[in-house]
Amino acid sequence: MAPLLEIRAARRDFATPEGGKICALDGVDLDVGANEFVTLLGPSGCGKTTLLRAISGFEMLDSGTIQLGGADLTALPPFRRPVNTVFQSYALFGHITVARNVGYALEVAGVAKAQRDVEVAETLEKVGLAGMGTRRPSQLSGGQRQRVALARAIIAKPKLLLLDEPLSALDRNLRQQMQIELKNLQHRLGIAFIFVTHDQEEALTMSDRIVVMRAGAIEQIGTPRDIYRHPRNRFVAEFIGETNLFAVTVDRLEGDTALARTAEGVEVLLPADGRKAGERLTAILRPADFTIAAQGIPGTVTRAVYLGSDLHLSVAPEAGGPDISVAIRDGLGVGEGTRLHLAHDPARVHVLEDA
Amino acid sequence: MALRRQSVILGALLAPVTLFLGVFFVLPLLIIAVFSFLTPGLYGGVEWAFYHWNYGRIFGWADGIMEVYEPIYLRILLRSLIFAALTVIVTLILCYPVAFWVSGLPDRWRLVFLFLITLPFFSSLIVRLYAWLLILKPTGLFNTVLMNLGLIGQPLEILYTPTAVVLGMVYVMIPFMFLPLYASVDNLDRAQVEASLDLGANRIQTLVKVILPQTLPGILGGAVIVFIPSVGNFIVPDVLGGAKGLMVGNLVEQQFLSSRNWPFGSALSMIIMAVVLTVLLIAVARARKVGGHA
Numbered sequence: 001m002a003p004l005l006e007i008r009a010a011r012r013d014f015a016t017p018e019g020g021k022i023c024a025l026d027g028v029d030l031d032v033g034a035n036e037f038v039t040l041l042g043p044s045g046c047g048k049t050t051l052l053r054a055i056s057g058f059e060m061l062d063s064g065t066i067q068l069g070g071a072d073l074t075a076l077p078p079f080r081r082p083v084n085t086v087f088q089s090y091a092l093f094g095h096i097t098v099a100r101n102v103g104y105a106l107e108v109a110g111v112a113k114a115q116r117d118v119e120v121a122e123t124l125e126k127v128g129l130a131g132m133g134t135r136r137p138s139q140l141s142g143g144q145r146q147r148v149a150l151a152r153a154i155i156a157k158p159k160l161l162l163l164d165e166p167l168s169a170l171d172r173n174l175r176q177q178m179q180i181e182l183k184n185l186q187h188r189l190g191i192a193f194i195f196v197t198h199d200q201e202e203a204l205t206m207s208d209r210i211v212v213m214r215a216g217a218i219e220q221i222g223t224p225r226d227i228y229r230h231p232r233n234r235f236v237a238e239f240i241g242e243t244n245l246f247a248v249t250v251d252r253l254e255g256d257t258a259l260a261r262t263a264e265g266v267e268v269l270l271p272a273d274g275r276k277a278g279e280r281l282t283a284i285l286r287p288a289d290f291t292i293a294a295q296g297i298p299g300t301v302t303r304a305v306y307l308g309s310d311l312h313l314s315v316a317p318e319a320g321g322p323d324i325s326v327a328i329r330d331g332l333g334v335g336e337g338t339r340l341h342l343a344h345d346p347a348r349v350h351v352l353e354d355a
Numbered sequence: 356m357a358l359r360r361q362s363v364i365l366g367a368l369l370a371p372v373t374l375f376l377g378v379f380f381v382l383p384l385l386i387i388a389v390f391s392f393l394t395p396g397l398y399g400g401v402e403w404a405f406y407h408w409n410y411g412r413i414f415g416w417a418d419g420i421m422e423v424y425e426p427i428y429l430r431i432l433l434r435s436l437i438f439a440a441l442t443v444i445v446t447l448i449l450c451y452p453v454a455f456w457v458s459g460l461p462d463r464w465r466l467v468f469l470f471l472i473t474l475p476f477f478s479s480l481i482v483r484l485y486a487w488l489l490i491l492k493p494t495g496l497f498n499t500v501l502m503n504l505g506l507i508g509q510p511l512e513i514l515y516t517p518t519a520v521v522l523g524m525v526y527v528m529i530p531f532m533f534l535p536l537y538a539s540v541d542n543l544d545r546a547q548v549e550a551s552l553d554l555g556a557n558r559i560q561t562l563v564k565v566i567l568p569q570t571l572p573g574i575l576g577g578a579v580i581v582f583i584p585s586v587g588n589f590i591v592p593d594v595l596g597g598a599k600g601l602m603v604g605n606l607v608e609q610q611f612l613s614s615r616n617w618p619f620g621s622a623l624s625m626i627i628m629a630v631v632l633t634v635l636l637i638a639v640a641r642a643r644k645v646g647g648h649a
C-alpha cells in the first residue's frame with residue numbers, strides 16, 4: 001500500500017540578511033503511513049518547522065514534491081490542503097468563543113449551524129472540554145487552550161495532523177498527561193500525526209517512528225528502539241539519550257569476543273564477527289548496558305544521583321579518558337568515591353564503523 | 356495616614372493639570388454653551404438675555420421676524436457629515452492595505468516610511484493646501500498632464516467642487532488614519548491568520564473573519580480621529596471648496612468673524628459637538644464590545 005504522505009527531494013533555501021543562503025531543507029525524502037505517529041527530532045534550526053510548514057503550505061518548496069494520498073499538494077495554497085496544524089502558540093482566535101474556534105473549519109466550509117453545533121460538542125467532549133464552549137480563549141488555562149487548539153484542528157477530520165512543539169508551553173506533569181492523551185486520541189481518530197519536539201524522551205515514548213534531522217537533512221529514520229539501539233552515526237547516537245562513545249582500536253580476538261582499547265587504555269568487549277586486530281571503530285554503550293561486577297573497567301564514582309528507581313553514576317575510568325555514564329538498578333552501598341569495576345555484555349555494544 | 360499623605364501628594368501633582376484643563380478647555384466650552392442661548396448684540400458680542408432662536412433658525416422654530424428658519428443650515432450640516440464620512444471611508448481604503456505592506460517591510464524601511472508619513476506635519480497646512488490648489492486648478496498640473504496625454508479635451512472642473520474638498524481632507528487626514536491602523540495591523544497575530552488559512556478559510560474569509568475583527572480597534576480609532584476634525588474643518592473648504600463645498604465649520608467661522616453673530620456661531624458649534632459626541636460614544640461602545648470579547 002502506498003504511504004499516506006510522500007515527500008521527495010524537498011528543498012528550501014532561505015536568504016540570510018548578510019546575502020548568503022541557508023539551506024533549511026536539503027533534499028528531504030519522507031514517507032508517512034496512514035495512522036502513523038512520526039516525530040521530527042533534531043537540534044534547533046535543523047529545519048523541523050520548515051518541513052511542517054512545507055507540508056501545511058506556508059512555505060513553498062524550491063524543488064521537490066509533496067503528495068498526500070496520491071494527490072500532489074506541492075503547489076496548493078494552505079487552505080486547499082487536507083492537513084491541519086496545532087500551532088505552538090495555539091493561535092486561537094481571541095475574538096470568538098471556544099465553540100466557534102473549534103467549529104471554525106466547518107463554518108468556513110459552509111456546514112449548517114445545527115450540524116456544526118453537534119460536531120463541536122462531540123469534539124469538545126473528545127478532548128475533555130465538554131461544556132466549555134461558551135468561554136473565550138482568554139478565560140482558559142494553558143492546558144485547556146492546548147486542547148481547544150487540538151479540537152479545532154481535528155474537527156474537520158484531516159488525514160494528517162501536524163503538531164509543532166505543541167506541549168512545550170506546558171509544565172512537566174501536564175505535559176506527560178497530554179502525551180498520553182495525544183497518543184490515545186491519535187489511536188482513536190486513526191489519523192497520522194507528524195509531531196515536532198525538542199524533547200527526545202517525548203519522542204521515544206510517543207512515536208511509531210522518529211526522524212532525526214540535522215542541518216536540513218534527515219540523518220536517520222527508524223522506530224524509537226532502532227534509533228536508540230542502532231544509531232547510524234555519532235550525531236544520532238549523541239542526540240538520542242545518554243550515550244558513552246568509545247573510539248577504540250581492536251587489540252586481539254578471544255573466541256567470540258574482540259577486545260578493543262581506547263587510546264587511554266579503557267577496555268571494551270565486542271562481538272568478534274570477522275573483526276581484525278588493528279581495526280579502528282566507535283563502540284556505543286548506553287548507561288543501562290553496564291553492570292557492577294568483580295572485573296571489567298576499573299574506575300571511581302565521581303557523582304551518584306538517584307533518579308526514581310535508578311541510580312545514575314559518573315565513573316572516571318582509572319585508565320583515564322572521559323567519565324562513563326552508568327545507570328543501575330541496585331546501587332546499594334555505592335556512592336561518590338566508591339571504586340568499582342564496570343562489566344558489559346559484548347552483544348549490547350553497537351558499533352559505528354566509520355571511526 | 357499614609358493613604359492620606361498619598362492623596363495629598365496626588366492632589367498636588369494633579370492640580371496644575373486640573374487648573375490648565377479647567378481654564379483652557381472647560382471654561383471656553385462653557386462660554387460657548389452659555390453664549391448659544393444669549394441674544395446677539397447689534398454690533399457683535401452678546402446681550403445677557405435668554406434667546407432660543409439661535410437654535411430655532413437652524414431647526415425650524417424661528418420667529419420669522421428677527422430670525423428666519425433657513426433649511427440651508429441643516430443641509431450644510433448634513434453635507435459636512437457626508438464629507439467627513441467620505442473622508443473616513445477613503446482614507447481607510449487607502450491606508451488599510453498600505454498598513455499591511457509597511458508592517459511587512461524590513462525594520463529599516465519601516466522606520467523610513469513612518470517618518471515619511473509624518474513629514475507633512477513639518478510644514479504649514481495652508482501652504483500645502485495652496486499647493487493642491489495649484490495642482491487642481493484648470494491650468495494646473497493635474498489638468499495639464501491629462502490634456503497633454505490626450506485623455507481629456509478640456510480641463511476638468513475639480514477645484515471649488517465637493518470633490519476637491521474631500522480630496523483635500525483625505526490628503527490632510529491620511530496620517531491620522533494611518534498611524535492607529537498601522538499600530539493595530541502591526542499587532543495582528545500572524546499565527547491566527549495562518550491558523551485560519553490552515554483550517555480551510557480562503558483569503559477573503561480570513562480577511563472577514565479574522566483580520567478585520569482583530570484590527571477593528573485600529574479601524575475605529577482611525578475613523579474617530581479622522582471624523583471629528585473633518586466635520587468641523589473649515590480650512591480645506593476655505594481654500595479648495597468654493598460655494599458648493601461650504602461646510603459647517605465655515606459657517607461657524609463666518610458667524611464669529613464676518614457676521615459677528617457669536618450666539619449663532621456658538622449654537623452651530625454646540626450642534627457639531629453633539630453630533631461628534633454621539634459618533635464617539637457609538638464607536639467607544641462598539642470597541643468595548645469587541646474588546647470585551649478578546
Ligand SMILES: Nc1ncnc2c1ncn2[C@@H]1O[C@H](COP(=O)(O)OP(=O)(O)OP(=O)(O)O)[C@@H](O)[C@H]1O
Nearest residue numbers: 014015022023024043044045046047048049050051
Ligand atoms: N522565514 C525565514 N527566513 C530566513 N530564514 C529562515 C526562515 N525560516 C527559517 N529560517 C532558517 O531556516 C533554518 C531552519 O529553521 P526551522 O525553523 O525549520 O528550524 P527548527 O528545526 O524548527 O528549529 P527549532 O527547533 O528552533 O524550532 C534556520 O536556520 C532558520 O534560521
Ligand SMILES: [Mg+2]
Nearest residue numbers: 048049050164
Ligand atoms: Mg521550530
